[in-house]
Amino acid sequence: xxxxxxxxxxxxxxxxxxFVEMIRLNAPExxxxxxxxxxxxxxxxxxxxxxxxxxxxxxxxxxxxxxxLINYQKALAPPKLISRTPSKRNFAITMRWLSxxxxxxxxxxxxxxxxxxxxxxxSRKMLVEQLGDxxxxxxxxxxxxxxx
Amino acid sequence: MKRFAELMGAERFATxxxxxxxxxxxxxxxxxxxxxxxxxxxxxxxxxxxxTGALWCILNPQIADQISSQERMWLGDERLYVRGVLYRGRxxxxxxxxxxxxGDDLTVEATVFVPTFQADEEWVHPNFLGxxxxxxxxxxxxxxxxxxxxxxxxxx
Numbered sequence: 001x002x003x004x005x006x007x008x009x010x011x012x013x014x015x016x017x018x019f020v021e022m023i024r025l026n027a028p029e030x031x032x033x034x035x036x037x038x039x040x041x042x043x044x045x046x047x048x049x050x051x052x053x054x055x056x057x058x059x060x061x062x063x064x065x066x067x068x069l070i071n072y073q074k075a076l077a078p079p080k081l082i083s084r085t086p087s088k089r090n091f092a093i094t095m096r097w098l099s100x101x102x103x104x105x106x107x108x109x110x111x112x113x114x115x116x117x118x119x120x121x122x123s124r125k126m127l128v129e130q131l132g133d134x135x136x137x138x139x140x141x142x143x144x145x146x147x148x
Numbered sequence: 149m150k151r152f153a154e155l156m157g158a159e160r161f162a163t164x165x166x167x168x169x170x171x172x173x174x175x176x177x178x179x180x181x182x183x184x185x186x187x188x189x190x191x192x193x194x195x196x197x198x199x200t201g202a203l204w205c206i207l208n209p210q211i212a213d214q215i216s217s218q219e220r221m222w223l224g225d226e227r228l229y230v231r232g233v234l235y236r237g238r239x240x241x242x243x244x245x246x247x248x249x250x251g252d253d254l255t256v257e258a259t260v261f262v263p264t265f266q267a268d269e270e271w272v273h274p275n276f277l278g279x280x281x282x283x284x285x286x287x288x289x290x291x292x293x294x295x296x297x298x299x300x301x302x303x304x
Contacts, residue, residue: 045227045234047203049280068224075223075239075259079285081301082255084163087248091185092167098195099169124192124214143185143193144211146172146274 001030002038020054024062033059033066040072052076094141105145113140161287162298164248170295172197172274182290184297186277187245188212188260189219194275198288198297202278205244205260206230208271212262215242220260228261230273237263244282246299254299258282 005022008014014022027035036059043052053076059069093115101117102110109127111118118140121127127142128135135142169183172195182198188207192214196205206228212220220242227236240262245255259281263271277283287300 041226045229047229049203071223074221074241077241077259079259079282080257081285082243082257084252084254084301087164087251087253089247090249091247092249095167095169095185099171141185141193142191143195144208144214146195146208 033063164251189215196275
């Protein structure tokens with residue numbers, strides 16, 4: 001049923017609203033909340049987040065305590081401002097050092113403070129243990145150097 | 149950042165500014181990117197590409213493993229295309245902080261996709277700060293003359 005609905009949507013024979021309505025009407029006989037969850041999952045993979053949100057709202061209207069749908073609601077929620085706090089660290093010098101030297105430490109975790117390499121390690125945990133209290137100092141940047 | 153005070157101004161468009169890098173990691177083709185340092189959770193710092201073409205934030209699984217499980221809320225497994233390749237992964241809700249060189253750090257709760265891999269596999273893509281899950285509720289602007297990335301919350 002979901003495959004048919006997707007085909008109709010992609011060929012513009014269904015609008016987003018009518019797609020959601022089709023899922024809503026068919027859910028009781030085709031898996032209930034699981035049909036909504038499958039449609040939402042497919043929408044996410046297809047990068048159709050507006051549709052995923054509409055399906056989540058409709059699904060929760062019908063199945064308000066379904067945990068999968070509740071989780072989708074959280075995942076699809078807009079980003080939420082938590083805090084705005086005066087910056088205590090200044091990584092500008094360290095960022096300049098990284099732009100010049102980070103390629104020498106690809107794949108590693110490194111600790112850099114005020115543009116000076118302090119230590120390297122295979123994991124963040126290993127590095128923090130090596131550094132001890134120094135890991136908490138201002139302007140101490142512990143970061144991973146990506147290999148891409 | 150010479151212009152930061154001006155941009156702060158009465159409108160308070162930006163509340164923080166950070167220096168961005170032009171390239172990500174050791175990308176051999178060295179394409180021009182906008183790469184900022186971000187904090188994922190409370191302690192894990194890493195570079196990420198500001199990518200208005202990406203839906204969600206995407207984080208290297210090796211880095212995501214370093215984030216405390218108390219700081220990330222698992223919301224299910226999904227499949228997502230990253231640069232044309234379909235990956236299985238997990239969705240997490242977690243705090244992401246843009247770290248300011250001047251002004252205020254900004255912490256936003258956002259949804260992040262973390263690919264899942266076998267032990268012998270390695271993530272070959274950058275980290276991304278995506279539009280729908282992160283950037284679209286922020287004000288941001290660039291000054292290429294100073295490699296300055298200005299940012300602020302959409303509304304207080």
